[in-house]
Amino acid sequence: MKQNIKRIIAVLLLCVLLLSNGLIFASASDEATYKAELKNAGFPDAYLDKLWQMHQKHPNWKFVPYATGLDWDTAVAKQNEGKKNLVYISTGAYCATRLYRSHSVGTYTPSNGFDFTYERYDGGWVKASPMAIAFFMNPYNFIGNEITLMMFEQLSWPFGEDMVKAITTVEVMLNGTFMSKTRNSKNNNYVDGNGNITYRNASGGTETITKTYAEVICTAAKKYNVNPCYLVSKIIGEVGSGGSGSTTGTHGTYPGYYNYFNIGASDSQEGLAVTKGLKHAQSKGWDTPEKSIDGGTEFIARSYISVGQDTAFLQKFNLTPRSTYGHQYMTAVNGVVNTTYSTYDGYRSAGTLDIERTFKIPVLNNMPNATATSVNFTGYFGLGEGIVTVPSSPDFRNKALENDRGMPKIMPNASLDGDSIGTVANGSSITVYGGFREIKVAYDEKFKRDSTYYRMHNPLWYSVKVGGTNGYVCEDFVDVTTNNSVPIGSSFKLTYKLSSGSTEVPRFMSHDTRIATVNTNGVVTGVSAGTTEIVIYTANGAFDVLKLTVVAVNENGVPVIATSPKYAVNNGSSFISRVSQNTTVGTFKNSINERQYLRITKDGKTLTDDAILSTGCEVSIMDGDTVVKKYTVIITGDVNGDGKINITDLLAVRDHSLSGGKMLNVIQAKAGDVADNNKTRSDGKANITDVLAIRDHIAGKSTIVPVAY
Template identity: 30%
Template sequence: MKSGYKCSAKRIAAIGVMLCMLVLTCLTVTSVLNTKAEEAIGQGHVDYDVTGLRIRKGPTTNSSIITTVSGGFKFDIYEETTDDDGDTWYGIGFYLNGSYERGYIYGGYITVDKRNDYKPDADFEEYLDSQGFPDSYKDGLRQLHVQYPNWVFVADHNGKDWSDVVENQNVIGRSLIYGSAVSSWKSVADGCYDWESGKYTGLDGSWVQASSALVEYALDPRNFLNDTNIFMFENLAFDGSLQDESGLESMVSGTFMEDSNHDLSYEGTDYTYITGLLFAGQKSGVSPYHLASRILQEQGYDGHGSSISGTQSGYYGYYNYYNIGASPSAGSTAVQNGLRYASRTDESSLRPWNSRMKSIIGGAIFLGQSYINKGQNTLYYEKFDMTGRGHQYMTNVLAPRSESVKSAQGYSDSNKNNIAFIFRIPVYENMPENVCEIPTGDGSPNNRLSDLYVDGYSLTPTFSLYTTEYSLIVDYDTSSVYVGGSTLDSSADVSGLGYHDLSVGSNDITITVTAANGDDQDYTITVVRQDKEPDPTPEPDPEPDVAYPGFSTTLSVDEDEKYISGLTVSGYVQDVLDKIDNYNGAYSKILNKNGNEKDGLVGTGDILITYNSSGEEVSRYEIVIYGDVNGDGEIDLFDFAQIKRSILGIADPSGVYWKAADCNRDGELDLFDFAKVKRYILGIGSINQ
């Protein structure tokens, strides 16, 4: 297939390999790009899995060392050259101890992020626009176009909303990462991490749930628009004009499949892994390069995987090269379940897989039928299923990235330069403007307190490391309080402890715990300092003209507990005042809980005060609107959440707010109140005021 556009720009050597294993160490230099890089021909970074890569004074291993750098280190590129062995080196600029330095770095462990010598290609720019690629995709595609002008990039507008896709992949068990990864790669969501023990929940052996930040990085196609990882978007169908034995030789070189004494006979023909994989691709319609990549991913480069030993206890003589059906369940290991699957009979996929070639061919047929021939025809889509079936081949969130490396290595430079590869690149609705970068923080993620207290007072609710909001009330004479506490993990830092001055009214005190990996968690204590009590004065003689308010019959007044109910939900101050009759020059006001006069919506906790003609207070009632638990005058999801937290024992409202939460007035906060608020919000029920 022809690309539909041409470019005469000079070909640039492809640089770098993005591998799935990331080891982050402290850099010995500052990784900051030159702010005056107009003379540079591009920018690049050290591959993420690399440590101790040397920057030298010249483009040879004999040149003296300037410094060493590790994965993620960024630099400007000024020159591309080769040494006597034909290996690529780059002349670079970088910051070292605040000074911009120049040196050379070996090209085998770096990725070129951007080439500054790109000359606008009107036809290609028009093509990108016609495909509907967002601007944030175009820089990477331009770089690839300069290197490989025959490659075709298709924008796959799959209609999926970005936030929905991220949420779907954050379901526990759906996106995993190896347990030894840096902490910012691992999730601390509920069910994924035990704060008290500091241990992650194992979901498949040594694998744990991936963090949301890592999921977003792995999902964002813009991170992989380089000459290696682009192959996660390659169509995986069989194509005999592209896929041949020479390509397979390159893929299996140095692996257990290169020179094996395994019996690979099938229907009277003896195969090698190379000829066998090519035959399996023809039979299944699946790329043999993809099949080879799958086997290496599942069984290891040395073939140590138990699924292909043929000697597994209880399943002697059975093989499962692609680990199909291999996930732990019902007390069985992943290998046991995979070999149990291999031992069952299914003629369509050549099962039972009681020979190596039957497993290789039959498993390939299964992949074609289950994934590749049903729309999941790229490495990316096999992991991140967009077909609506909720069907994914791999749980390793970085599997497309690591497998794309193997796929890219399966093609010769000649193939890459001369074949019009077609890459289907996902484009989502409402994507973030900026690329979702890979998280890099390491160290303990534990940012919880083991204790929190206010000296001399009791917090409401009682302290729990899972509860982050507390409150207490102090009298006017208390002008300051002392907040104490300690972290659950000794490596965490905490700020906000100590003495805090208090103003009359509500005071929010924030205690911030910063984990070793940089993640913050705030705890908030709301301290209400009461106003000064007026000086006691002799009771005045009763005045015949003292005017107490007369209430409308629609209102309900509790004279014992001094509260009023029966108000309209979402009613305004004037609506309430219109229901009150005052006599002899008396008047009424509605104040909020802090004592300030209101003029908006009336809510639970507001105060109705009546004054006589001399301006003296003669009555005071708190307002209750049943269902309005947070006092904003409306009944909505915030109130729903407050009642839910009370039922779960996380936090209890008090006073009139408790009364407001007790929607059915049975003296208890329970699921009946929860249901009444839910039905009210949904418009299918009412709450009697």
């Protein structure tokens, strides 16, 4: 008997193993078949893995490609026109990362804690950069998660005749908001004790509609064949979970009027979006919440869904043939992403997540294929060094800062998640290896806030080395020192390197197109004098930054100032510093962008390329025999100008200090201001502290670091 039982168990185990192997092979076969079907339908290779993962989790979901016929680069450029796409800024943490804010409008005057005065639309909203648009408009970035995938769901009514299920689902979505039928801190002025809608009339009196918000929303949704979950997400995305001036009925100019979808509430510099929206509500007779929701739903159905903008994504980014790139519902570049969680959570909580759904996902021509995991400029343009720069009044809410000291965190990965492995002091020089985008998103009850931190506030990170520590520092706090220059009207082509095996075509961005432009081939052209950043980036979020100075030229086309990716050029005082001891003239020239116009002299004699630079050497930009601009070289520690740091320099600084600062001329005094041991910033004076630093350098106890003056 026992032997029979053992045989039966053995047979069962064998069957399990065979079935398991069969399932593994079937799964591999299913994956290949499913991906082939997706590709034959018109989806690009970059989409396939992500859609297969979604299919495994939700086999009832259907994915349909929407072939727009539009060119990717053209679409990004068109979406960058005017104020179609905006990001939010404020002093401190709650602010779009700086590369997502365009500098193509505004002025270079410091303002409100920023080094730039942004042209604002409706309060804190400013123009988004092409890099931000390219991220939020690319479906690749959002189809691999069941939450953000919701922006591609087709928006027709999904509940058939089951109004009870619809209302139940919507009520779950409304829980905790001003529209919930259950009492909470946000809905005291919006519902009564029974959950019915209350509102203010034009005279300020309170009236009641014997319906809940869920009932009103679902009635309008079914009437106009719209998904009610989308309507809830839309309302909360527009007016917030606590309502706004568009929903109170107490506006000073338009009392008793309501605009739950903010229709007609266009952004403006004056910050009058709510007023404009309520003026529109008055013209439509929306003097109750029910009329506003019904009328707004009809408008959305008639103006958007019925004409092909039948997903939340297409309402934000209109890639349809009708009014292409126009007729877009919201201006916040990340707005549609932030509405997805409430839709998802409503489905999940109501148990309807896995019903049949259709997702209409745009495909554009010439899209990035997302095969590059890193990208770096090469040659003169390559990264190498950065200076840590923290705002003078850091906002300690910023999660990328160490809160008690306002010092940037060094993280183990390109992410806010986890514990920091150190901090880095303001003004520190660090080695920069490349840029990467945060890919972590937290999906919980704090989804909107947390996802905005990851996607908008602190999404970009540099891989760095600080001392002996390798890690990541938020891009907002690192100014790369690598730079190049181009005369006004001239052009040059960027060179770069992608991760091994990548066939992706990276994209380029000029932070300020008024100063310089860069085309899709990486050709940079100077437009007007000034400094901006040129950025290269990939679909997966790798990026690199080049500081670019566009130099004014004289009537003969000769640059009127010098610029350098390595040395500190002070055009106001005409100094060139941060030059190391024993630097040859030839090496120096190779790091000056205007090298072909240079003449370098000492005591009136022209130096050859093998000569050693010293304090007091003169660097002239020449237009033939005419000097256009002249600079004096300062070698930190080389006080007497012999190209060396020795006892003579120590004694010169000592005597200068003892004389009360009367022995050295301006150039010599700056060379003697060598900074304290192991620091990279001088204190502005040549004194006894510098004498000690020179002494320790001569003794081999420390090394004098070249300083920028």
